[in-house]
Amino acid sequence: MRGEAIRVRGLVQGVGFRPTVWHLAKQCELVGEVWNDAEGVLIHAWGEHEQIDRFLERLNNEAPPLSRIEAVERTLLDQQPTSSEFTIIESQEGEVLTGIVPDAATCSDCLADVLDKHNRRYRYPFTNCTHCGPRLSIIRAIPYDRANTSMSVFPQCTECQSEYEDPADRRFHAQPNACGVCGPQVWLEDASGERLEIGETDVIEQAVAFLEQGKILAIKGIGGVHLACDAMNAGAVDRLRQRKQRYHKAFALMARDLNMVQRFAKAGEQEAELLRDSAAPIVVLDAEGGEKLAPGVAPNQNTLGFMLPYTPLHHLLMQSLSQPIVLTSGNRSDEPQCTDNGESRERLNAIADVWLLHDREIVNRLDDSVVRVADGQLRMLRRARGYAPAPLKLPAGFEQSPALLAYGGELKNTFCLVRDGKAYLSQHMGDLEDLSTHQDYRHNLALYQQLFDHHPELLVVDKHPDYLSTQWGREEAQARSLPLQEVQHHHAHIAACMAEHGLALDTQPVLGVALDGLGFGDDGAIWGGEFLLVDYRHSEKLAGFQPVAMLGGAKAMYEPWRNTYAHLVAAMGWDEIARRYADLPLVEFLSSKPLENLDIMMERGLNCPLASSAGRLFDAVAAAVGVCRDSVSHEGQAAIELEAMADKPTLLAGEAYGFDKSAGKEGVLLGWLQLWHGILDDLRVGVDPGVISARFHQGLANAVVSMVLELCEQRRLNKVVLSGGVFQNRLLLELTSTQLREEKLTVLSPSLLPANDGGISYGQAVVAAARYLSTH
Numbered sequence: 001m002r003g004e005a006i007r008v009r010g011l012v013q014g015v016g017f018r019p020t021v022w023h024l025a026k027q028c029e030l031v032g033e034v035w036n037d038a039e040g041v042l043i044h045a046w047g048e049h050e051q052i053d054r055f056l057e058r059l060n061n062e063a064p065p066l067s068r069i070e071a072v073e074r075t076l077l078d079q080q081p082t083s084s085e086f087t088i089i090e091s092q093e094g095e096v097l098t099g100i101v102p103d104a105a106t107c108s109d110c111l112a113d114v115l116d117k118h119n120r121r122y123r124y125p126f127t128n129c130t131h132c133g134p135r136l137s138i139i140r141a142i143p144y145d146r147a148n149t150s151m152s153v154f155p156q157c158t159e160c161q162s163e164y165e166d167p168a169d170r171r172f173h174a175q176p177n178a179c180g181v182c183g184p185q186v187w188l189e190d191a192s193g194e195r196l197e198i199g200e201t202d203v204i205e206q207a208v209a210f211l212e213q214g215k216i217l218a219i220k221g222i223g224g225v226h227l228a229c230d231a232m233n234a235g236a237v238d239r240l241r242q243r244k245q246r247y248h249k250a251f252a253l254m255a256r257d258l259n260m261v262q263r264f265a266k267a268g269e270q271e272a273e274l275l276r277d278s279a280a281p282i283v284v285l286d287a288e289g290g291e292k293l294a295p296g297v298a299p300n301q302n303t304l305g306f307m308l309p310y311t312p313l314h315h316l317l318m319q320s321l322s323q324p325i326v327l328t329s330g331n332r333s334d335e336p337q338c339t340d341n342g343e344s345r346e347r348l349n350a351i352a353d354v355w356l357l358h359d360r361e362i363v364n365r366l367d368d369s370v371v372r373v374a375d376g377q378l379r380m381l382r383r384a385r386g387y388a389p390a391p392l393k394l395p396a397g398f399e400q401s402p403a404l405l406a407y408g409g410e411l412k413n414t415f416c417l418v419r420d421g422k423a424y425l426s427q428h429m430g431d432l433e434d435l436s437t438h439q440d441y442r443h444n445l446a447l448y449q450q451l452f453d454h455h456p457e458l459l460v461v462d463k464h465p466d467y468l469s470t471q472w473g474r475e476e477a478q479a480r481s482l483p484l485q486e487v488q489h490h491h492a493h494i495a496a497c498m499a500e501h502g503l504a505l506d507t508q509p510v511l512g513v514a515l516d517g518l519g520f521g522d523d524g525a526i527w528g529g530e531f532l533l534v535d536y537r538h539s540e541k542l543a544g545f546q547p548v549a550m551l552g553g554a555k556a557m558y559e560p561w562r563n564t565y566a567h568l569v570a571a572m573g574w575d576e577i578a579r580r581y582a583d584l585p586l587v588e589f590l591s592s593k594p595l596e597n598l599d600i601m602m603e604r605g606l607n608c609p610l611a612s613s614a615g616r617l618f619d620a621v622a623a624a625v626g627v628c629r630d631s632v633s634h635e636g637q638a639a640i641e642l643e644a645m646a647d648k649p650t651l652l653a654g655e656a657y658g659f660d661k662s663a664g665k666e667g668v669l670l671g672w673l674q675l676w677h678g679i680l681d682d683l684r685v686g687v688d689p690g691v692i693s694a695r696f697h698q699g700l701a702n703a704v705v706s707m708v709l710e711l712c713e714q715r716r717l718n719k720v721v722l723s724g725g726v727f728q729n730r731l732l733l734e735l736t737s738t739q740l741r742e743e744k745l746t747v748l749s750p751s752l753l754p755a756n757d758g759g760i761s762y763g764q765a766v767v768a769a770a771r772y773l774s775t776h
Helices: 017-027 049-061 108-115 158-165 203-212 234-244 258-262 269-276 312-319 341-347 435-451 468-480 489-500 553-557 560-572 574-580 585-591 595-604 614-624 637-644 648-653 673-684 689-715 730-742 757-775
Strands: 002-011 031-037 040-047 068-076 086-088 186-189 217-220 225-230 252-254 282-286 303-307 325-329 354-358 370-374 377-382 404-406 416-419 422-425 458-462 484-487 510-520 526-534 539-545 610-613 660-664 667-671 719-723 746-748
Touching (some): 017 086, 203 312, 234 325, 377 757, 404 757, 458 468, 484 489, 489 539, 489 757, 510 689, 526 689, 539 689, 553 560, 560 595, 574 585, 637 689, 637 730, 673 689
Parallel strands (some): 031 086, 217 354, 719 746
Antiparallel strands (some): 002 068, 186 354, 217 225, 225 325, 252 325, 282 303, 370 377
């Protein structure tokens, strides 16, 4: 007999991998054993050479649905088997090299158990197996065994233990395995924290009744607490908005199944596949169904964000409902989602009417992931539950990268660990300006380093000196005596996309177009509309948007009219505007503002930094046509509503405003004099705001394309990378990408990682790794 040690690396723990090995080894008539250790799965197998080859071929083809095999290494064994059987043995400890599998939506087999009246798990809301259920949300340490999860306090009953120990059972070593006898329990509470006596009624049936009565429920799920109400009850939706202090941002929705989704929104084949995926993200869809939800669900938008049930608890809730529910994060606006029962009672006391809670601890907070389809591809808007912390394989040439930690940005923060040729991007953290989010960020930094036994040799931060992530990284570098690298914000955006698409370490430079709200430039100015010559190690600015004053600094991010005034003054001067367009309501509105003070600020450079920001240009145009003119309540609101109103026939006709080019200190500048003349002239003759929006989007795309073509010809480039949060605008992305492809250029844009600041920690990591490798 031939003996082989077979090392399997990848996402192979907690997914039913060992039972699959056991089944296949038996069928291929092999003897030996399999076990988990810190590097993945190790198999010792004895049999004929052809039997072992057949076994490995089948293992590759029949691996469990949640697993991901990244490498298989075979070496000969010089010993003989000690048994005539094939067995599964206990996990072995050691240096952590394996990955952690993301939480996964309920599989069809477990759902069948929950809905089967004759099954012992009938209506049990925590049913799971090795193919589904919680993972990252309950884990405290590696290896992924029950003792290292929040299920450790629930000893299994005899029947569950029997399943857990039976290699032929799909619940073999399913760490969260439980039933109604031995596992977590669910209950209802009122605002005083008293459990509700509901008699013979099922707890979840009573929760459904409360939803149908128009009540707001706090529902503890897999990665956090949600707030829920009937999505067709306008009064309930409006109350939730007022209580949560989330006045305009769209609410997420949950529907029972795809048919229910399609009553309200258009879901093509790609979107339907995403809805049914084991990651179960929120999928942003065009609101083109025959039925309408409450107006307050997604005000002034033409899309809806739907997800399908991803835990048995959610399935049971939705089974009895004939319409969707709002299912939004359990928090006040801009705070992190609640995860703890006591915390939810305290923080949601003025929001929820009833609490549906359980006693399984959520160790790690996980927001719902958000995706959409744009330009024919998946676009990750928020990467969290279902996707994190699955590893990203670094491109060719990065195999010897040092262990490093990249701290990410300020908004939509994530951080990134690199070790052994892989990057581990954290789940979405949020905006670090919020104290509780920052505390959660620091908790997760420590947790990930512990989970992955990660000891960084290098720390990486954004160049912006005021980012809290940068300040924390600097403190850590000093405290741990580690080298620190700074990476420019937009370089990180472009590098992240390059790495996602597998461009090798020594790839030729690309033209990067980075459009976002703001980032600290190499020259100390605020950038946000940049054309860059980029490889992994270097970034050179070739061109950009004309810088315009951000009046009042950060205030310009929350009061769009400030950007309109600044842009109009920069383009043609206020005196000319007041003379030519005095009768416009926009001019009357701006004239009511303290313009003299603003002019003095601009003259003296007081709290009005110049910024080449594409995001502020969108705000300026939105306010000009009356969208969010006075203020916004959340980031990107004005741009989202401006995109939503764009007139489709105008887009199809290709109508567009013009643009200008001029020479600047750092290359060519795109200016907007023609654009503003066009907008003001259209406003004067009463052109519909939707037409103006369409002409602006097409004009901006034309400007970007013109600049790209000019620079690619000058520099003999054929690859263009589009990134930054502004390219989450589907219209702009598709209009720009289509034209560039027609010019035979290769166009890359983020797909599996967010184009927004949620992806820059990955970019920081690859830039720092590339620089390190060039000197070591």
